[in-house]
Amino acid sequence: MKPFKSLLFLIVVFAILVLISWQIPKGGIPIYKNYKIKFPALSGFFANNNIKYADISEIIKKTELSTDTLQKNDSLLIDSLNVDSIVKVVQPLEFPDSDKTALFPFFKNVQKNDGLIRVLHYGDSQIEGDRITGFLRNRFQGRFGGRGAGLISLVEVNNISGAVDIENTGDWKRYTLFGKIDKNIKHNKYGILLSFSRFAPVYNDSLPNDTVIYEASVNINKSGSAYGNCFKFNEIKLLYANNRKPVMVELYDGDKLLGFETLLSGTEFKISTFKINNTNQKLTLKFLGKDSPDLYGIAFDSEKGLAFDNIPLRGSSGTDFTRNNLTLLKEMYEKLNVKLLIYEFGVNVVPNIQEDYTFYENWVYSQLSALKRIHPDMGIIVIGISDMSQKTENGFESYPNIEKIRDAQKKAAFRANCAFWDFYKAMGGKNSMPSWVNAAPPMAAKDFTHLSPRGARIVSEMLYNAIISEYNNFKIKYNKTAL
Numbered sequence: 001m002k003p004f005k006s007l008l009f010l011i012v013v014f015a016i017l018v019l020i021s022w023q024i025p026k027g028g029i030p031i032y033k034n035y036k037i038k039f040p041a042l043s044g045f046f047a048n049n050n051i052k053y054a055d056i057s058e059i060i061k062k063t064e065l066s067t068d069t070l071q072k073n074d075s076l077l078i079d080s081l082n083v084d085s086i087v088k089v090v091q092p093l094e095f096p097d098s099d100k101t102a103l104f105p106f107f108k109n110v111q112k113n114d115g116l117i118r119v120l121h122y123g124d125s126q127i128e129g130d131r132i133t134g135f136l137r138n139r140f141q142g143r144f145g146g147r148g149a150g151l152i153s154l155v156e157v158n159n160i161s162g163a164v165d166i167e168n169t170g171d172w173k174r175y176t177l178f179g180k181i182d183k184n185i186k187h188n189k190y191g192i193l194l195s196f197s198r199f200a201p202v203y204n205d206s207l208p209n210d211t212v213i214y215e216a217s218v219n220i221n222k223s224g225s226a227y228g229n230c231f232k233f234n235e236i237k238l239l240y241a242n243n244r245k246p247v248m249v250e251l252y253d254g255d256k257l258l259g260f261e262t263l264l265s266g267t268e269f270k271i272s273t274f275k276i277n278n279t280n281q282k283l284t285l286k287f288l289g290k291d292s293p294d295l296y297g298i299a300f301d302s303e304k305g306l307a308f309d310n311i312p313l314r315g316s317s318g319t320d321f322t323r324n325n326l327t328l329l330k331e332m333y334e335k336l337n338v339k340l341l342i343y344e345f346g347v348n349v350v351p352n353i354q355e356d357y358t359f360y361e362n363w364v365y366s367q368l369s370a371l372k373r374i375h376p377d378m379g380i381i382v383i384g385i386s387d388m389s390q391k392t393e394n395g396f397e398s399y400p401n402i403e404k405i406r407d408a409q410k411k412a413a414f415r416a417n418c419a420f421w422d423f424y425k426a427m428g429g430k431n432s433m434p435s436w437v438n439a440a441p442p443m444a445a446k447d448f449t450h451l452s453p454r455g456a457r458i459v460s461e462m463l464y465n466a467i468i469s470e471y472n473n474f475k476i477k478y479n480k481t482a483l
Contacts, residue, residue, distance in 0.1 A: 051395050054428030056435045060443075062088045063461045087465040087472075091426035093381070096414035100470060103419055106340045106379035107474045110144050110306070118150075118307045118336045120192070123344035126386065126450060128312040130162040130226060132344075135460035137163070137308035138227040143468070146305020148233030149226065151297045151336075154197045154218050162310055163230040164300060165223045170199045170216025170287070177324055178316040189241065189325040191269075191296035192332045193311055200292035203244065210290055218298070220283040225453075233300040236274040236283075239332070242267055243293030251276070252284040263293055269331055296332070307336075318345030319363045322370050330374035338378055341371060343418075346385030346405055347449055353401050361408035361415075368416035381467070382413035386423045387433040389448035396434045396448055403430075419470075426462050 095102055109117050119140070121133045130137075141147060149163030155174040156166040174197045175182050177190040184202045199216035222231040238249065240263055247263040251274050261272045285298075301307045313320065321329075332338075349360060368380060384406045389396040406424050413420040428435060436444035436455055443455030451459060 051397055051431060051434075053435045053438075054430065054432035056428045056432060056439070056443075059090060059426070059428060059462075060439070060458070062090050063458045063465075087469050089465050089469045090462045091422055091466060093466045093470055094410070094420045094422065096417055099417075100473070102417050103340075103379040103381070103467075103470060104474060105377050107471050109339045110471070111475070113145065113304065116146065116301060116304055116307055116337060117144075117340075118309065118338045119340040119342070120309050120311060120338055121342040121344070122311045122313065122318070123342075123383070124316055124318070124347055125312060125314045126347060127310060127344060128158065128162075128314065129160045130223075130310045131451060131453070131456040132460045132463070133308060133310035134163060134226060134230075135457050136464055137306075137310075138229060139460070139464045140306050140308055141229055144306050145302075146307060147229050147302040148235075148300040148307060149230040150301065150307045150309040151192065151237075151239075151299040152310070153193055153195060154295050154298050157312060158314060161223050161225060163223060163226045165221040167219040167221070168216070169219070170214070172197055172199050172216060176313075178313050178320045187242075187325070188323060189294070189328050191239065191241075191294075191324075191328060192336070193297050194313055194316075194320055194324060196294040196296050198292040198294060199287055200289075203291070213288065213290055214292060216287045216292075218285045218287075220285070220300075222281065230300070233302055234276055235299070235301045235303060236276065236285075237299040237301060238263070238272040238274075238285075239269070239296035239299070240272070240293040241269045241296070241328075243289075243291050245289055245291040247287055247289030247291070247293060250286045250288075252286065254282055258283075263289075265291075269296075269328060269335075271335060299336075313345075315348055316345065317348045317360075317363075318343060319367055321367045326370060326374050333375040333378065338375060341378055341380045342383060343368065343380060344383035344423075346409060347388060349405055350385070350388050350399050350401060353399070354404075357401070357404045357408040360405065361412045364409055364412035365415050368412060368418055372416055372418075380413075380416070380418040382409055382418050382420050383463070384409050384420065384423045384425075386449075386451075387427050387429070387431070387436075389431070389433040389437075396431075396437075398430050398433065421463055421466055423459070426459065 121127060121136065123132075127133055137150065152162060152164065152166070153174060154166070155168055155172050157174075174195055175185055175190070176195040177188070178194055184204070186204050190196060200214040236251065238261070243263060243265050246265050248260065249263060249272070250260045251258045258276055259274050261274065263272060264270070299307065364382075368382070371380065372378070385402060387402060388399050390399050402424060406422065410420050410422070427433070433444060433448050436442070436451070437446060437448055441454055442452050443458060444451050
């Protein structure tokens with residue numbers, strides 16, 4: 001091909017591309033669900049990247065020192081009180097009509113220090129692997145007492161190690177109320193974790209086969225990524241219901257039998273407790289029976305102080321609670337003495353961009369009001385959505401609906417008389433996620449959605465400081481000396 005014809009061909013091709021660029025909308029052409037045909041805008045080839053990323057240097061400066069200090073002494077038992085007396089609040093808690101009494105029931109209970117108090121941290125994939133929860137647990141237990149990893153599933157969630165390492169032997173299966181629901185489950189009694197596990201098939205209308213005996217085990221090991229306090233506990237609790245046949249459970253430390261329990265048949269919710277010392281290094285629970293109960297979780301607790309549970313619900317928008325059996329959930333909250341619930345969702349709402357999020361506000365409100373209704377003596381803190389970035393022709397920018405989702409969450413929290421903590425603002429606001437990703441070391445992952453371990457520690461410290469500051473104010477208000 002002659003040079004002139006080659007040049008003419010390139011000009012024609014370029015002209016066609018320009019025409020296509022003009023015809024296709026900036027947001028793309030929807031073809032199926034969340035899939036779109038996109039084409040680079042002509043301006044993107046010539047425009048300079050003028051995105052202004054948030055300056056997070058002050059956030060790091062105010063929080064990194066304390067997190068580094070606490071990393072060196074993860075027991076926190078020596079200096080936690082001194083640290084709490086000089087907390088630096090980067091982002092405070094917010095309350096409806098500035099009425100801060102929403103958390104007073106929780107504060108009164110921790111102040112009494114009478115028995116074991118439970119805190120539930122529900123969230124989406126942002127808290128998987130004990131992210132955020134782990135640091136909060138360590139700080140709160142250092143301040144108010146308590147040891148152990150808290151309540152977890154008997155089947156490891158998404159193959160991600162959490163506060164303790166779990167290994168399963170046998171035909172275990174985990175059933176969830178969120179995500180893809182197994183059609184074999186004909187009830188909605190999913191319990192406190194919104195999931196349960198079984199080591200035998202589900203029998204709905206027929207009795208279990210008496211000729212088959214099921215064996216299964218759960219190996220429990222110390223997690224290399226968790227704080228040391230997680231594997232220091234003196235109680236193991238099994239939460240169960242809906243077993244048609246008795247099941248024998250044995251607890252071993254290596255080859256040494258520590259104790260055994262019989263999980264009685266019946267539909268009602270029960271808790272079976274093993275009392276142990278805190279020097280065990282490798283534990284195994286062995287199950288033997290002609291059926292499996294619905295096992296709602298296993299708790300690693302102390303007898304006093306705080307238990308702090310990490311409950312990640314991957315893929316959930318936080319709108320599944322009202323589909324759960326609320327009578328059972330109420331019973332669990334009462335028997336486990338739940339006094340604070342942290343509600344952290346939102347990242348799964350972002351991809352479905354809408355102009356108005358009143359529908360989402362109402363969804364969240366319905367969940368919060370239902371939880372408050374079944375357990376009024378429980379404080380709730382709603383954690384707003386974090387910043388999230390999408391790739392645009394100019395680079396990585398905050399999704400355009402982040403602030404609308406955050407505002408909907410805040411309105412729902414205030415309507416339900418819950419406290420609210422603005423995660424998005426705490427990070428630095430608009431276009432802060434790229435600053436977290438590009439920090440050295442990184443504070444967020446390259447997916448521009450999830451936090452890194454360093455970022456999780458910083459966010460946890462900001463949240464802890466916000467809560468403990470309100471606790472100190474509560475003590476002053478009631479003529480107590482703030483520690």
